[in-house]
Amino acid sequence: MSYEEVILDHWRHPRNKGRLPSPDASAVEANPLCGDVVRLELALRDGRVEDVRFDGEGCAISQAAASLLTEMIKGKTVEEARGLKDEDMLGALGNVVKTRLSCALLPLRALRKALGLGS
Amino acid sequence: MLNVRGDFPILSRMVNGHPLVYLDSAATAHKPVAVVEAERDFYVRAYANVRRGVYLLAAEATELYEAARAKVARFVGARPEEIVFTRGTTEALNLVAWGLGETRVRPRDELLVTEMEHHANLLPWQELARRRGAQLLAARITSQGELDLGDFQSKLSSRTRVVSVVHVSNVLGTINPVQEIAQWAHEVGAVVVVDAAQSVPHMPVDVGELGADLLAFSGHKMLGPTGIGVLWGRAELLAEMPPWLTGGEMIREAWIDRAVWADPPARFEGGTPPIAQAVALGSAVDYLQGIGMDRVHSHGQGLTAQALEGLRARPYVTVYGPPDPSRRGALVAFNLQGIHPHDVATLLDQEGIAIRAGHHCTQPLHRRLGIPASCRASFYLYNTPEEVEQLLAALDRVKETLG
Ligand SMILES: Cc1ncc(COP(=O)(O)O)c(C=O)c1O
Numbered sequence: 001m002s003y004e005e006v007i008l009d010h011w012r013h014p015r016n017k018g019r020l021p022s023p024d025a026s027a028v029e030a031n032p033l034c035g036d037v038v039r040l041e042l043a044l045r046d047g048r049v050e051d052v053r054f055d056g057e058g059c060a061i062s063q064a065a066a067s068l069l070t071e072m073i074k075g076k077t078v079e080e081a082r083g084l085k086d087e088d089m090l091g092a093l094g095n096v097v098k099t100r101l102s103c104a105l106l107p108l109r110a111l112r113k114a115l116g117l118g119s
Numbered sequence: 120m121l122n123v124r125g126d127f128p129i130l131s132r133m134v135n136g137h138p139l140v141y142l143d144s145a146a147t148a149h150k151p152v153a154v155v156e157a158e159r160d161f162y163v164r165a166y167a168n169v170r171r172g173v174y175l176l177a178a179e180a181t182e183l184y185e186a187a188r189a190k191v192a193r194f195v196g197a198r199p200e201e202i203v204f205t206r207g208t209t210e211a212l213n214l215v216a217w218g219l220g221e222t223r224v225r226p227r228d229e230l231l232v233t234e235m236e237h238h239a240n241l242l243p244w245q246e247l248a249r250r251r252g253a254q255l256l257a258a259r260i261t262s263q264g265e266l267d268l269g270d271f272q273s274k275l276s277s278r279t280r281v282v283s284v285v286h287v288s289n290v291l292g293t294i295n296p297v298q299e300i301a302q303w304a305h306e307v308g309a310v311v312v313v314d315a316a317q318s319v320p321h322m323p324v325d326v327g328e329l330g331a332d333l334l335a336f337s338g339h340k341m342l343g344p345t346g347i348g349v350l351w352g353r354a355e356l357l358a359e360m361p362p363w364l365t366g367g368e369m370i371r372e373a374w375i376d377r378a379v380w381a382d383p384p385a386r387f388e389g390g391t392p393p394i395a396q397a398v399a400l401g402s403a404v405d406y407l408q409g410i411g412m413d414r415v416h417s418h419g420q421g422l423t424a425q426a427l428e429g430l431r432a433r434p435y436v437t438v439y440g441p442p443d444p445s446r447r448g449a450l451v452a453f454n455l456q457g458i459h460p461h462d463v464a465t466l467l468d469q470e471g472i473a474i475r476a477g478h479h480c481t482q483p484l485h486r487r488l489g490i491p492a493s494c495r496a497s498f499y500l501y502n503t504p505e506e507v508e509q510l511l512a513a514l515d516r517v518k519e520t521l522g
Contacts, residue, residue: 001466002466034476034491035492061462097468
């Protein structure tokens with residue numbers, strides 16, 4: 001019984017968790033059915049994600065995915081961040097069972113919302 | 120101990136490399152071979168539409184369909200003409216809310232439910248209240264997860280037209296005192312509806328003893344097929360209610376501009392009913408009666424007591440509902456400290472253990488408990504003490520993995 005090491009690692013040691021003092025973009029996404037919530041805050045400079053924080057609560061997969069996502073986009077251009085696909089997120093998480101895809105993709109939905117894209 | 124596992128072929132399948140440990144019978148129960156065969160047999164030997172053909176096959180199919188109704192009636196101590204076949208509990212409750220809404224509910228009247236209702240026994244009354252300008256009230260639960268009877272009584276008044284309560288909560292496991300509730304409700308002239316989805320499959324239920332007026336349950340939770348459920352109603356009440364589905368086979372006479380309804384139960388069975396499913400439900404009733412509902416009940420209580428004790432012995436577990444297993448149905452909802460129920464269920468699934476995680480269609484109850492979701496293990500006649508032990512041991516491993 002276990003999750004992928006990357007999920008356990010980010011669940012136990014979340015990266016970039018907290019709030020930014022004055023974010024340039026932010027969004028909250030929630031899954032009301034299970035109570036997962038993820039808030040993403042971005043500091044943007046010269047078309048890049050200069051800094052990012054996440055906050056939230058919920059299952060290990062949604063929170064680990066949020067933590068991992070902050071690492072994936074930090075320092076990237078806004079265009080690169082916008083271009084992230086579901087498969088990129090799922091690939092980075094390793095093996096996510098199909099019953100939990102909505103947990104795994106919740107943070108990415110928050111990112112798209114923060115960047116003004118439909119989820 | 121019951122020894123019935125051999126009757127349930129699915130229980131010997133493997134899940135993720137482990138033998139299946141199915142602890143989600145409150146969501147839906149598995150089927151014994153006898154029930155699967157009964158449905159197949161009906162299609163192979165006697166299938167035709169009911170109540171319309173004049174040929175032999177149609178007569179035989181109708182007889183089998185009506186025989187199933189009689190079996191279900193006997194099972195809950197009712198008369199066959201008081202048994203309406205529906206698609207399930209949800210449809211039965213919607214049918215009742217519609218019918219009573221037409222005959223009994225006026226603006227500013229009140230409807231009373233409880234905080235522990237399944238959405239199936241909440242939303243139909245919400246809709247009725249909205250449609251008729253009535254008010255929907257919900258009696259509170261105590262910190263022990265039982266119905267707060269004082270609050271219930273204080274919300275009951277001469278304006279209350281309908282009281283609708285769950286018999287056994289699908290989350291707390293609480294067995295509600297329907298007899299008392301019915302007495303109080305009748306004193307103010309209210310109609311009493313019971314959501315028996317979690318009681319009829321697990322314990323002896325006699326509608327006469329309960330004293331309610333209408334009662335709903337689902338076939339698929341009591342070893343029967345999906346797509347078939349039951350509404351029991353007192354003859355006088357069924358007779359006063361208008362139909363909810365209009366169309367074929369539910370009228371006595373029809374003209375271009377009007378129709379005269381058939382008597383119940385046909386009035387509420389518009390269209391071709393789930394015929395084979397009704398026949399197979401009859402066989403599920405036979406199967407349960409062959410074992411005896413007293414034995415089914417005590418088996419479930421034994422497993423529940425064992426699970427409660429094991430869960431309570433684990434300091435990282437919070438258990439919901441009454442502590443006394445004799446006051447509960449065959450299920451336990453719980454949470455592991457700091458671990459989301461979906462993670463618990465996913466990790467248990469890796470070992471072949473199937474439990475439910477989520478809000479179990481009781482969002483207001485979960486809000487009242489202050490949690491977004493919970494885990495639920497539920498038991499039936501085919502579960503064993505070994506499976507309960509497997510669950511408990513696996514929870515320790517979940518705790519180690521994510522705690
Ligand atoms: C207490 C309760 N009421 C109603 C229902 C709804 O039953 P069905 O989905 O079979 O209509 C359920 C089952 O989920 C239940 O547990």
